[in-house]
Structure formats: structure tokens, C-alpha cells
Amino acid sequence: MNNLVIFPLIIPLFTGVLLIFFSKQVLIQRYITIISLLALFISTLFLIHQVSNEGTQTLNLGGWAPPYGITIVADMFALLLVFTTIIVTLCCLWYAFRTIGKEREKHYFYPIVLFMITGVMGSFLTGDLFNLFVFFEVMLLSSYVLITLGGTNLQLREALKYVLINIVSSMLFLVALAYLYAITGTLNFAHLSMRVAETGQDGLITTVSIFFLIVFALKAALLMYFWLPGSYGAPPMAISAIFAALLTKVGIYAIFRLFTLIFYHEPGVTHYLIAVMGILTMILGGIGAVAYWDIRRILGYNVIIAVGFIVAGLAVFTETAIAGSIYYLIHDMIVKALLFLLAGVMIGLAGTDKLREMSGMIRNHASLGWMFFLAAFALAGVPPLSGFIGKLLVLQGALEEGFYVVAAVGLLTSLMILYSVMKIFMNGFWGENQLSVEDEQMSTRGLMFPCAILAALSVALGLGPEWANVYVMQAEEGLSNPQLYIEAVMGNAD
Amino acid sequence: MEILMSVLVGILFTAGTYLVLAKSLLRIVLGTAILGHGALLLLLTMAGLKTGAPPLLGMEGITNYVDPLPQALILTAIVINFGTMGFFLVLAYRSYKELGTDDMEELRGTNNE
Numbered sequence: 001m002n003n004l005v006i007f008p009l010i011i012p013l014f015t016g017v018l019l020i021f022f023s024k025q026v027l028i029q030r031y032i033t034i035i036s037l038l039a040l041f042i043s044t045l046f047l048i049h050q051v052s053n054e055g056t057q058t059l060n061l062g063g064w065a066p067p068y069g070i071t072i073v074a075d076m077f078a079l080l081l082v083f084t085t086i087i088v089t090l091c092c093l094w095y096a097f098r099t100i101g102k103e104r105e106k107h108y109f110y111p112i113v114l115f116m117i118t119g120v121m122g123s124f125l126t127g128d129l130f131n132l133f134v135f136f137e138v139m140l141l142s143s144y145v146l147i148t149l150g151g152t153n154l155q156l157r158e159a160l161k162y163v164l165i166n167i168v169s170s171m172l173f174l175v176a177l178a179y180l181y182a183i184t185g186t187l188n189f190a191h192l193s194m195r196v197a198e199t200g201q202d203g204l205i206t207t208v209s210i211f212f213l214i215v216f217a218l219k220a221a222l223l224m225y226f227w228l229p230g231s232y233g234a235p236p237m238a239i240s241a242i243f244a245a246l247l248t249k250v251g252i253y254a255i256f257r258l259f260t261l262i263f264y265h266e267p268g269v270t271h272y273l274i275a276v277m278g279i280l281t282m283i284l285g286g287i288g289a290v291a292y293w294d295i296r297r298i299l300g301y302n303v304i305i306a307v308g309f310i311v312a313g314l315a316v317f318t319e320t321a322i323a324g325s326i327y328y329l330i331h332d333m334i335v336k337a338l339l340f341l342l343a344g345v346m347i348g349l350a351g352t353d354k355l356r357e358m359s360g361m362i363r364n365h366a367s368l369g370w371m372f373f374l375a376a377f378a379l380a381g382v383p384p385l386s387g388f389i390g391k392l393l394v395l396q397g398a399l400e401e402g403f404y405v406v407a408a409v410g411l412l413t414s415l416m417i418l419y420s421v422m423k424i425f426m427n428g429f430w431g432e433n434q435l436s437v438e439d440e441q442m443s444t445r446g447l448m449f450p451c452a453i454l455a456a457l458s459v460a461l462g463l464g465p466e467w468a469n470v471y472v473m474q475a476e477e478g479l480s481n482p483q484l485y486i487e488a489v490m491g492n493a494d
Numbered sequence: 495m496e497i498l499m500s501v502l503v504g505i506l507f508t509a510g511t512y513l514v515l516a517k518s519l520l521r522i523v524l525g526t527a528i529l530g531h532g533a534l535l536l537l538l539t540m541a542g543l544k545t546g547a548p549p550l551l552g553m554e555g556i557t558n559y560v561d562p563l564p565q566a567l568i569l570t571a572i573v574i575n576f577g578t579m580g581f582f583l584v585l586a587y588r589s590y591k592e593l594g595t596d597d598m599e600e601l602r603g604t605n606n607e
Contacts, residue, residue, distance in 0.1 A: 130567055130570070133571075134570060134574070137574045137578070141577060141578065141581065144578075144581055144585075145581075148585060148588075151588065151592070153592055153593060156585070156588060156589045156592055156593060157589065157593060157601050159585060159589075160519070160585060160586070160589055160598075160601065161601075163578075163581070163582055163585060164514070164522060164526065164582075167526045167529075167530075167578055167582065168514065168526065168529065170574075170578075171526070171529045171530055171532075171533045172533075174533040174534070174536075174537060174571055175533050175536055175537075177537070177567075178533070178536045178537040178539075178540040178541075178564075179540060181537075181540060181541060181563075181564070182540035182541065182542075187563075
């Protein structure tokens with residue numbers, strides 16, 4: 001029992017409610033948002049310190065012992081994602097101060113972002129399947145509002161598809177939940193894991209697990225990614241960056257949680273299927289990223305490739321590969337946010353996202369150009385930067401286990417990623433300068449700093465993985481040993 | 495009884511899927527509503543339809559109650575569906591006003607305008 005565990009949930013929720021009362025005072029909203037995110041940052045640091053010393057922390061809401069009440073569980077895997085979420089949100093909001101515009105800010109932009117963060121945090125920290133559904137809905141409803149906020153034609157058109165696909169997948173989530181409840185009679189993750197282990201994972205449970213895989217694949221854009229490039233191309237860049245960094249990652253987190261904690265008895269069926277889906281996602285995403293000449297499309301398809309790669313690490317299902325996936329997950333949240341923010345500056349300067357209509361930006365915007373170069377190399381996994389270690393570990397695990405196709409496709413798509421982002425760099429930054437300073441549609445004043453923080457983090461994660469290694473190893477241990485999770489939750493039944 | 499309910503849920507899902515695949519936006523919204531009904535009925539059915547008293551403790555001499563948990567889950571899911579549906583309807587209305595069409599075929603494409 002530890003009350004600190006619920007802080008990542010309560011702080012954004014209450015701040016969001018508070019901000020509704022100040023909807024017209026933009027400055028007050030900004031200050032309160034930043035202060036609350038800093039408070040969140042500090043409390044999460046404490047929590048990580050505690051979890052690394054004392055093991056997984058849990059909180060039984062209302063004092064009801066699991067499995068009867070709802071348990072909030074903070075293990076290292078969830079906390080690493082919570083921590084990254086806070087940093088990414090801080091940077092994206094800082095960027096939003098300059099770019100999002102007064103009109104959106106007055107129409108509840110900050111409260112809705114905070115509610116979305118509440119949903120994301122809740123999804124990471126909950127220990128209960130139906131609670132996960134509810135937090136998914138909190139996150140999704142806020143994202144519906146964020147994607148339509150402003151109401152341009154493109155946003156409305158893409159929001160229709162985004163909302164529809166998410167409503168259908170939520171219905172499927174309910175159906176899968178109903179089946180699992182009928183078979184096991186419980187909804188608590190730890191208790192579910194015990195029940196499934198007791199009775200053995202028979203054909204029925206495996207079918208339900210594949211049902212869950214489809215549900216979360218829809219949310220995480222794993223193979224069923226058709227909605228993603230359009231939806232992420234519609235809203236303003238600060239919002240797209242938050243989406244790209246957080247939303248699909250929550251789906252990935254749910255897949256990891258379910259298939260390491262509950263449905264881990266039949267890897268020959270489920271994890272093989274995940275491997276096939278991951279491989280196809282990487283290939284198809286890679287083709288999309290190479291094919292397009294719009295910055296937003298290319299980056300959207302890069303989100304999809306990363307999903308395939310992270311999930312491939314889970315499919316291999318060895319300690320090395322899972323540790324690699326965790327590294328890559330954290331790296332990807334940071335670098336995707338960075339790339340989207342930088343691309344937002346490029347699009348803002350040029351007034352278009354067509355690559356063929358821009359060139360030579362490096363002459364007036366050297367820091368933007370070199371930061372984009374750095375982010376591109378980090379994304380592709382070039383050694384001193386953050387994408388390398390994750391990719392290396394996943395590939396090492398894949399080769400050890402004989403998943404040669406996964407390894408080959410992973411390496412091949414790295415080339416496709418590099419080609420697609422260098423295409424942006426070479427077309428946008430090199431060549432004749434078409435854009436004089438007077439023609440630029442906006443100024444970069446104040447926009448480089450949040451990007452620089454994210455870039456520095458990416459470099460730090462690449463140069464000093466030993467520093468992060470303790471935490472990642474603990475997260476990996478928690479995922480490989482479901483017993484640790486069960487003991488943490490059920491052991492505190494007092 | 496469970497068999498009958500399962501068939502009903504199957505019919506609801508068929509109808510919902512058919513409507514979601516339609517061209518008109520309003521039919522799609524109605525389709526999601528029907529899908530929602532199907533999912534909630536399934537949740538009720540899968541928890542078992544054994545006869546028993548309603549889950550109220552005040553009544554005397556009753557030991558056999560129906561399972562209260564799925565009812566709480568359904569209540570939660572109904573409210574969430576209700577909120578989502580309200581948003582979706584308003585979004586459809588606004589899109590119809592701004593874009594001038596309710597035909598999903600005309601809302602295709604990748605160009606920005």
C-alpha cells in the first residue's frame with residue numbers, strides 16, 4: 001500500500017478540472033499546466049526511486065483487497081513509460097504555447113490534454129482489465145476532441161474515420177472482456193494470470209487472447225494501421241506529436257502486459273502470430289514511408305514501423321529481446337515527439353508539407369537542420385544515439401532464438417527508415433534556398449528549446465545506457481517473471 | 495436462454511457491421527449504436543443468466559442473487575457509449591454542415607483540401 005502510486009493519476013485529473021474554470025485566461029492556464037506537470041515529474045521520480053529500492057508498489061483503492069477491488073500497480077515497466085510520457089508532454093505543451101493559437105487555447109485545449117494524460121497514466125498503472133477499458137476511453141474521448149479542436153475541413157473528415165475505428169475497437173474490447181470474464185470469472189490482472197495458469201491455457205483462452213490481440217492491434221496500429229497516417233496528419237503538429245508519442249504506445253503497453261502476464265503459456269500460437277503481424281507491419285510501414293513525398297505521411301508511416309519493431313521484440317520473448325523492446329519503446333516516444341515537433345517547424349516555415357516545394361532551409365535555420373539530422377539518425381539506430389541499443393538487443397535476441405526473418409526485416413526496415421527521413425532532410429534542408437526570411441510563415445522563436453531537450457535526452461539515452469540499464473533490467477525482470485507481479489498484488493491483500 | 499441471447503447478439507452484430515459498412519454517415523452512427531447494444535447484451539449473457547433475485551440486500555429470505563459485477567460493468571459501459579455517441583452525432587452534424595456531404599465515398603482521398 002503506497003499512496004504515492006496514485007499521484008500520476010490524480011494530479012493531471014484535478015488540474016484539468018481546475019483549468020476548466022479559467023478557460024479564458026490563457027496565461028493562468030499555461031502556468032498551472034506547467035506547475036502541475038513539474039509536480040507530476042517530481043512525484044514520479046520519487047516513485048521510481050521507491051520502486052527501484054523496494055520493488056513493485058501497489059495501492060488497493062478503497063482498501064478492498066485484490067481481486068475484489070481495483071488495484072493500481074506501479075511496476076518499473078509502467079513507471080518508465082509514465083516518466084517518458086511526462087517529459088514528452090512537457091515538451092509538446094511548451095511547443096504548443098507558441099504554435100497552437102489563442103482560439104484553441106480558449107476552447108479547453110490544456111484541460112483536454114491533461115485529461116488525455118490522465119487516461120494514458122491510468123492505462124499504464126491500472127491492475128484491472130475493465131479499468132483499463134475505462135482509461136482507454138478517457139484517453140480516446142480526449143483524443144477525439146483534440147483531433148477535431150479547431151474544426152478545419154481536413155480535421156473533421158479525418159476525425160470521422162478516427163472516431164469510427166476507435167468506437168468499433170472499443171466494442172470489440174468489451175466483447176473480448178465478456179468472453180474472458182465468462183471463462184475465468186475475474187478481471188484483476190494478477191488474479192487472471194493465476195486462474196489461467198491453474199486451468200492451463202486451452203483453445204478457448206487462446207482464442208480470447210487473439211481477440212485481445214486484434215483489439216489492441218487496432219489501437220496500436222499493429223498491422224491494422226490504415227487509420228493512422230490520415231488521422232495523425234490532420235491536427236496541429238503539437239497535438240500530432242503527443243498522439244504519435246503516446247497513443248499507439250498505450251496499445252503496445254497493453255499487448256505487452258497481457259502477453260507477458262496472462263497469456264504466456266502458448267507462445268507457439270500467440271507469439272508466433274505477433275511475430276507475423278510485426279513483420280508485416282514493418283514491411284508495409286516501410287513501403288509507405290518510402291513511397292510518400294509529404295512530411296506528415298512519411299512520419300506517420302514511421303510511427304507504424306516502430307510499432308512493428310517493438311512488438312517483434314515481444315514475439316521473440318527472451319530476456320534480451322524484451323529489454324531491447326523496452327529501450328526502443330522509450331527511445332521511440334522521445335524521438336517521435338522530437339521528429340514531429342521539428343517537422344512542425346519545417347511545415348510552419350515553408351507553409352506546406354510537400355517535400356518537392358521546399359529546399360535549402362539549412363542556410364537560415366542551421367540548428368533546426370542539424371537537430372533534424374540527429375533525430376533522423378537516432379530513429380534509424382545509428383550507434384551513438386538512442387535507437388541503437390534497443391535495436392541491437394532485439395536483433396541479438398531474434399538471432400539467438402532463430403527468428404531470422406524478424407532480424408532480416410528489422411535491419412531492412414532500418415534502411416527504409418533512414419532513407420525516408422534522410423529524404424526529408426536532403427530535400428528540405430539542402431539545395432537552393434527558396435525561402436527568404438521575409439517569406440517565412442512563422443518564426444522559430446522559442447520553438448527550438450523543447451526540441452533541444454528531447455534531442456539531448458535522445459543523445460543521453462544513447463551515450464549512457466548504463467545509467468538507464470538498472471531500471472530497464474528491473475522492468476524486464478518484471479515482464480519475464482509474472483510471479484513477481486502476482487506476489488506484489490496478491491501479497492498485499494491485507 | 496444463453497443460446498437464444500447469443501443468437502440475438504449475433505444478429506445485432508451482423509446488423510451493426512452491415513450498417514457500419516454503409517455509405518451514409520447517419521447509418522454508420524446507427525450501426526455503432528447497434529454494435530454497442532450487442533456488446534453490452536453479450537456482457538450480460540456471458541456472465542450467466544441463472545435465475546436469481548436482483549442484487550439488492552434488503553429482501554428477506556433470499557440467498558440466490560444474480561451476479562452484480564457485470565451489471566456494474568454494463569452501467570459504466572453504457573454511460574461511456576452514450577458520451578461517445580453524443581460526440582459522434584455532433585461530429586457528424588458539424589461535418590455535414592461544413593463539408594456539405596454525408597456520403598463517405600466523397601470523404602476519401604489523401605489531399606488536404
